[in-house]
Amino acid sequence: xxxxxxxxxxxxxxxxxxxxxxxxxxxxxxxxxxxxxxxxxxxxxxxxxxxxxxxxxxxxxxxxxxxxxxxxxxxxxxxxxxxxxxxxxxxxxxxxxxxxxxxxxxxxxxxxxxxxxxxxxxxxxxxxxxxxxxxxxxxxxxxxxxxxxxxxxxxxxxxxxxxxxxxxxxxxxxxxxxxxxxxxxxxxxxxxxxxxxxxxxxxxxxxxxxxxxxxxxxxxxxxxxxxxxxxxxxxxxxxxxxxxxxxxxxxxxxxxxxxxxxxxxxxxxxxxxxxxxxxxxxxxxxxxxxxxxxxxxxxxxxxxxxxxxxxxxxxxxxxxxxxxxxxxxxxxxxxxxxxxxxxxxxxxxxxxxxxxxxxxxxxxxxxxxxxxxxxxxxx
Amino acid sequence: xxxxxxxxxxxxxxxxxxxxxxxxxxxxxxxxxxxxxxxxxxxxxxxxxxxxxxxxxxxxxxxxxxxxxxxxxxxxxxxxxxxxxxxxxxxxxxxxxxxxxxxxxxxxxxxxxxxxxxxxxxxxxxxxxxxxxxxxxxxxxxxxxxxxxxxxxxxxxxxxxxxxxxxxxxxxxxxxxxxxxxxxxxxxxxxxxxxxxxxxxxxxxxxxxxxxxxxxxxxxxxxxxxxxxxxxxxxxxxxxxxxxxxxxxxxxxxxxxxxxxxxxxxxxxxxxxxxxxxxxxxxxxxxxxxxxxxxxxxxxxxxxx
Numbered sequence: 003x004x005x006x007x008x009x010x011x012x013x014x015x016x017x018x019x020x021x022x023x024x025x026x027x028x029x030x031x032x033x034x035x036x037x038x039x040x041x042x043x044x045x046x047x048x049x050x051x052x053x054x055x056x057x058x059x060x061x062x063x064x065x066x067x068x069x070x071x072x073x074x075x076x077x078x079x080x081x082x083x084x085x086x087x088x089x090x091x092x093x094x095x096x097x098x099x100x101x102x103x104x105x106x107x108x109x110x111x112x113x114x115x116x117x118x119x120x121x122x123x124x125x126x127x128x129x130x131x132x133x134x135x136x137x138x139x140x141x142x143x144x145x146x147x148x149x150x151x152x153x154x155x156x157x158x159x160x161x162x163x164x165x166x167x168x169x170x171x172x173x174x175x176x177x178x179x180x181x182x183x184x185x186x187x188x189x190x191x192x193x194x195x196x197x198x199x200x201x202x203x204x205x206x207x208x209x210x211x212x213x214x215x216x217x218x219x220x221x222x223x224x225x226x227x228x229x230x231x232x233x234x235x236x237x238x239x240x241x242x243x244x245x246x247x248x249x250x251x252x253x254x255x256x257x258x259x260x261x262x263x264x265x266x267x268x269x270x271x272x273x274x275x276x277x278x279x280x281x282x283x284x285x286x287x288x289x290x291x292x293x294x295x296x297x298x299x300x301x302x303x304x305x306x307x308x309x310x311x312x313x314x315x316x317x318x319x320x321x322x323x324x325x326x327x328x329x330x331x332x333x334x335x336x337x338x339x340x341x342x343x344x345x346x347x348x349x350x351x352x353x354x355x356x357x358x359x360x361x362x363x364x365x366x367x368x369x370x371x372x373x374x375x376x377x378x379x380x381x
Numbered sequence: 382x383x384x385x386x387x388x389x390x391x392x393x394x395x396x397x398x399x400x401x402x403x404x405x406x407x408x409x410x411x412x413x414x415x416x417x418x419x420x421x422x423x424x425x426x427x428x429x430x431x432x433x434x435x436x437x438x439x440x441x442x443x444x445x446x447x448x449x450x451x452x453x454x455x456x457x458x459x460x461x462x463x464x465x466x467x468x469x470x471x472x473x474x475x476x477x478x479x480x481x482x483x484x485x486x487x488x489x490x491x492x493x494x495x496x497x498x499x500x501x502x503x504x505x506x507x508x509x510x511x512x513x514x515x516x517x518x519x520x521x522x523x524x525x526x527x528x529x530x531x532x533x534x535x536x537x538x539x540x541x542x543x544x545x546x547x548x549x550x551x552x553x554x555x556x557x558x559x560x561x562x563x564x565x566x567x568x569x570x571x572x573x574x575x576x577x578x579x580x581x582x583x584x585x586x587x588x589x590x591x592x593x594x595x596x597x598x599x600x601x602x603x604x605x606x607x608x609x610x611x612x613x614x615x616x617x618x619x620x621x622x623x624x625x626x627x628x629x630x631x632x633x634x635x636x637x638x639x640x641x642x643x644x645x646x647x648x649x650x651x652x653x654x655x656x657x658x659x660x661x662x663x664x665x666x667x668x669x670x671x672x673x674x675x676x677x678x679x680x681x682x683x684x685x686x
Contacts (some may be wrong), residue, residue, distance in 0.1 A: 030484030034470045034477075041472040215468035218434055223485040224457040378434075 027225045031233035035207065039241060045202055050245065054194035057188065057249060061258045064183035072147045073099045075111035082132055082158055083124065097150055102365045122147040148266040179302045186317045188253035189231050189341035192278070193334050194314040195249065196242045196378040197305055203238045204284025205297045213293065218379050235278060243270065250345070261346060268354050270343040276337040281359040282368035283333075289375035307327045313339070383446045385410045385533050385564040391430055391440030392588075398458050400426040402438070402588035408566060410532075413559045416568045419671075419680055424568040425465060425537055425587040431566070432462055432535050434559035445533060457485055461531035465538050468521040469510040475521050476506040479528055486529035494529055499525040500554060516547030520554070527558065534558060536567040540574060552578060572672040582672070586680045599675045606633045610643040612664030616656070618642060628655045641666075 039045055076083055083100060094100075101120070102113045114120045115135060121143045122136040134151050138144045160167055212216045220230065246269060253260035283304060291297035309315060311325060312334030318326055329335040336357040343349030386408040393401040401423045408414045418424045424674065429435045429441055433449025433456070442449055447456045450511045469478050483493035490653060497503055499522040505513065519539055526534060539550045539555070548571075555578060569575055575582050577598045583593040592599060616624075618637040625632050625644070630651035635644050641664065646652050648665060656662055 025484040025487060025489050027485045027487075030481045034481050035472065037477065038470065038472050062659060210471050215464055215466065216473070219432060219462070219464065219468035219484075222432060222457060222460070222462045223482070224454045225485045226454070377427060 007128045026229075027223075027235050028229045031225070031230060032237055035203075035233060035237040035239075038207070039203065039237065045199075045206075047243070049195055049199035050203065050248070050273050053191050053198070053245075054248065054252065056194075057191045057252060060187045060191070061184055061253070064187060065258070072121045072143060073101070073119075073152055074124050074147060074151075075114065075120050076100050077108045077111055077123060077125045079104045080124055080126050080132060081130070082154060094154070110278075113141060122151070124151065177365050182259055184253050184258045185342065185346045188258075188260050189338050189345060190314040190317070192246060192249040192307075193312070193338040193341065194309045196273060196276060196337065197244045197280045197308065197334050199241050199245060200238050200280030200288070201284040201301050201305055202242065204281040205288035205291065205301055206284075206294060208288030209233060209284065209291055209297045212377065212379060215379060221378065237280065238281055239274050239277050242273050246270075246273050263346050264344070264348045265350050266345050268349070268351065269341055272337065272340050272344065272354050272358060275358040275361040275365075275373045276333060279333040279368075282365040282372065285372035286368055286375065289348065289372045289377070292380060308334050311335075326373055333361050336360055383410075383443075384408060385412065385445060386414075386431060387443050388427075388431060389441045391427070391437040391442060393426055393430060393435065393437050397439040399588050401430065403440075404588070404590050405440075406583055406590060407592065410564055411559075411562055413555075413565045413580045414567070415575040415582035416566070416585055417528065417572065417575050417582050417584060417676060418568075418585035419570060422585045422680075424585055426588075427585070428535055428537055428566070428568055432460070441681070459532050461526035461529065461534045463519075463522045463526040463534075463536045463539060466540070467510075469518075469521070470511065471511075474509055475502050475506050475513065475517075478510055478521060478660065479524050482525040483528040488529050496524045496528050497521075498528075501550070509518060514547075516543050516551070518583050519543065519547075519551060523551075523554065523558075531563065534563045534566070536565065538568055538570070540569065540571060547573070550590045572676055576672045584676060585678050586630055592675075593681045596613050596672050597640075600672060603670055603675050603678055606670075607646050607649045607668075608643060608668045609649055609656070610641045610664075610666045610668075611656060611661055612638055613640055613642050615661035615663060616642060616659055623653060624655045624659065628652075630655065 085096070099168055101111075108125070109125075110121065111123050112135065115123050115137050118137060118139050122134055125133045126133075127133040132151065132155055134148065136144050136147050157167075208217075211220075250262065250269075252258065252262070254262065284301070287297050287300040288306065291300055311321075311329050311334040312318075313321070313329065314334060318335070318339070319330070340349070340357040341356045343353045384407045386406070388407075389405050391401055391404050392399070402422070404427050406414075416424050416427060426435065430437045430440075431444065431449070432674055433442075433444070433452065436450050445459055447453055450455060464467045470481060473481065476494065479497050480490045480493045483489065483496075494503075494506075497506055500523060501523065502517060502520055502679055508517070510518065510521065523536065523539060526536075536555070540551050543551065552574070555565065555567070559578075565577075567578065579596060581595050583595060584597070584599075585591065594602070618635060621642060621644070622632065622635055625635075628651045630648050631648060632652075633645040633647065636642075644652055653667070656665070
């Protein structure tokens with residue numbers, strides 16, 4: 003039935019008809035992967051929204067806790083505090099936040115001190131005595147409030163004596179004055195977000211395409227493996243750079259106050275290398291796992307400890323020595339420490355180059371491991 | 382002119398199972414060729430070896446004069462493949478899916494959209510592939526196989542799981558594809574489908590080709606009886622047997638299952654005239670041998686899961 007009618011019609015050429023419009027497999031694949039990312043609400047939430055919420059939360063939290071103000075209740079008149087004026091008043095306001103209470107409200111104020119809502123209660127005693135009552139539930143605050151009031155009393159005494167002080171203490175922080183918690187928090191959470199995006203991007207593509215036989219189907223199209231890998235890396239890097247941009251934009255808002263300095267643009271090649279390293283982790287989990295659920299579990303088992311040990315949530319400076327040693331095996335550590343260095347601490351090319359090299363070596367090793375587990379299909 | 386496909390002595394073993402056991406076949410250019418067989422006969426593995434996804438343990442395959450293994454990017458643009466279960470990208474609509482597949486061959490969106498229209502999916506172009514019905518998914522899958530205008534098309538059980546309307550709709554499409562001069566190779570376990578569509582079929586079982594020929598030639602070849610049946614209650618089985626004996630009609634089998642009285646015979650003429658004389662033609666059905674009879678004769682009747 004077919005062979006006869008075939009002669010009457012134009013035979014297929016096996017080639018696409020000449021068309022003006024030109025399209026490339028690379029562009030087609032990139033589009034597929036980008037749409038897959040943007041249309042997956044779960045992925046969007048975990049790679050963008052959640053880390054950003056963490057940034058807002060931690061950023062605000064550490065911002066207030068870094069304030070050195072000690073809150074005290076002043077019950078009735080206290081000459082020492084009431085008579086502070088001018089410069090003295092300004093100095094006091096920096097370290098003390100005073101709430102005034104009437105004498106009959108003393109019990110209310112005391113309850114607040116017990117609950118830890120206030121750090122101390124000040125009243126006047128007989129003979130110019132200043133009475134301080136405090137709770138030791140927060141030992142740091144208890145120490146501060148004693149020290150502060152003691153120094154206020156001392157300097158008042160010294161002033162009362164009418165002589166210039168014989169000794170003065172000039173204290174200053176060793177860190178640059180502009181160093182704020184956001185400089186630790188932003189690179190850490192950004193690294194966490196990038197790791198999530200890149201690991202999941204690679205592993206889910208691999209698992210889903212294998213499960214849905216897309217990998218096999220692609221083998222029967224003339225698409226080159228270079229186009230597939232290139233498109234996947236391209237899309238993941240684009241997502242990672244978008245995450246970087248978003249994080250830096252949010253952290254640089256005046257409220258959080260991150261100030262980019264010097265060679266901060268070095269973050270771009272650094273993020274590219276880190277993304278490739280994270281993707282290689284995804285390749286391994288994607289090659290081993292048969293389903294998205296299994297891949298999800300494996301990814302979490304890797305990303306969460308890596309984030310804690312790599313300094314994404316807690317600065318590594320506070321970590322014990324053995325933990326710092328462990329962190330040297332984790333690609334996230336290199337991204338976070340180098341990002342911290344180039345973004346706001348004046349790090350240069352030589353600070354990131356070794357990290358970038360290490361990340362790429364890591365990627366090569368993991369990719370080699372992944373290729374040993376790789377299968378075109380489940381059969 | 383070289384044959385579209387020539388396979389010679391291909392074998393493939395999975396562990397203890399000899400999935401394909403020495404299959405040889407030749408498919409001419411422009412032919413609509415069917416590979417029939419029960420589940421597990423080795424149809425899909427044979428097809429996969431022909432397509433070039435699997436390497437045969439033994440044997441030689443040529444498609445359009447080229448070897449499909451190892452992956453041959455010169456050959457791939459000339460063939461189109463539809464898998465048994467559709468292979469689509471996650472989270473894409475029908476239109477995005479076919480445009481993506483078209484892009485792999487450098488084919489632009491205009492032609493991709495035209496192909497979507499060709500398979501009747503223009504109205505469903507914005508539907509996500511995971512929300513499509515079985516028939517829609519199969520048609521999209523076929524459209525993706527055809528987007529680059531291939532010479533040779535492989536279809537693996539394209540109508541499995543479809544309702545009768547969707548099947549017939551798809552048959553029309555497949556006939557059109559073939560009548561444009563494309564060589565089509567299809568596997569199926571629906572014999573009516575093979576009978577309606579295929580120029581030639583190979584019946585496979587246990588990894589071997591049992592018989593190859595046109596459906597009509599295969600049916601004619603088997604020496605089978607004609608089955609005549611009428612509604613029950615017009616004539617008792619005993620009376621019928623007696624009358625057929627008197628009329629000299631040789632009866633192979635006669636039975637009354639309560640719904641119909643059926644007679645199998647090599648001489649339908651005297652049987653029909655006896656029934657006519659007895660005025661017992663209500664619900665008359667006369668059925669000759671079909672490809673199904675050929676199939677069952679070749680592969681046996683026992684059920685294999």
